[in-house]
Amino acid sequence: MRIDVLTLFPEMFDGVFSSSILGKARDKGIVSLNTVNFREYSNNKHNTVDDYPYGGGGGMVLKPEPIFAAVEALPKHQEAEEVPTQPRVILMCPQGKPFSQKIAEELSSEEHLVFICGHYEGYDERIRQYLVTDELSIGDYVLTGGELPAMVVIDSVVRLLPGVLGNEMSAVTDSFSTGLLEYPHYTRPAKFREWEVPEMLLSGHHENVKRWRRKESILRTLERRPDLLEGRELTKEEKVWIME
Numbered sequence: 001m002r003i004d005v006l007t008l009f010p011e012m013f014d015g016v017f018s019s020s021i022l023g024k025a026r027d028k029g030i031v032s033l034n035t036v037n038f039r040e041y042s043n044n045k046h047n048t049v050d051d052y053p054y055g056g057g058g059g060m061v062l063k064p065e066p067i068f069a070a071v072e073a074l075p076k077h078q079e080a081e082e083v084p085t086q087p088r089v090i091l092m093c094p095q096g097k098p099f100s101q102k103i104a105e106e107l108s109s110e111e112h113l114v115f116i117c118g119h120y121e122g123y124d125e126r127i128r129q130y131l132v133t134d135e136l137s138i139g140d141y142v143l144t145g146g147e148l149p150a151m152v153v154i155d156s157v158v159r160l161l162p163g164v165l166g167n168e169m170s171a172v173t174d175s176f177s178t179g180l181l182e183y184p185h186y187t188r189p190a191k192f193r194e195w196e197v198p199e200m201l202l203s204g205h206h207e208n209v210k211r212w213r214r215k216e217s218i219l220r221t222l223e224r225r226p227d228l229l230e231g232r233e234l235t236k237e238e239k240v241w242i243m244e
């Protein structure tokens, strides 16, 4: 997968793209992570990328020319002898579709993603209308820029790419991947202060442990995020656990 991020602050991505799991995925060649400072595509001598809003009002608006030019200059992803694929061009904005694990899974099957990070009051509406394919929000609050939101989305997409997570960390049982919140985890020691690990986990009985985890997962979801259970087909056993 190739990921390009259009930003006025490329240095913000340095540590994130070169550390931990993202850094390893990049080193293994599973993902190519690139930043583009769209100020370099400004078409005026002062290198400005924003201007006053038509109609007045506070704040500055990102101009369309540098952002269109930066996207259009990106190399197109192309498998041997294939027609280049069109990238998904994702605008980070609080007005976008709420980001979710489901969207992360969908994006992880793309070959080329482009993220546009905004600043100031917002973007010229023509960027939204004629350039982007998706608008994503990471929550109902407003940040100063799109860099942190883009990092959130990129991190959650890259960890789903085959070969990125080792066997010791599987995305399959993660919260939301299963449609539920994940079950509780414990590690050694079996007794810490006066608190003991649930006996079931020490039993070595794989089927019972699996069942215990499914039950804990259902109960935790019921307690914390009952909305996730709406419309879910529950087994007889799961219904009993919920009624207990």
Ligand code: SAM
Pocket: 092, 093, 094, 095, 116, 117, 118, 119, 120, 121, 122, 123, 136, 137, 138, 139, 140, 141, 142, 143, 144, 145, 146, 147, 149
């Ligand atoms: N005036 C805009 C509005 O009310 O929708 C908010 C602009 S915000 C100060 C500047 C930039 O930060 C946005 O263009 C976007 O790129 C990013 N941003 C802020 N909050 C975000 C969120 N919750 N999700 C995604 N991007 C966000």
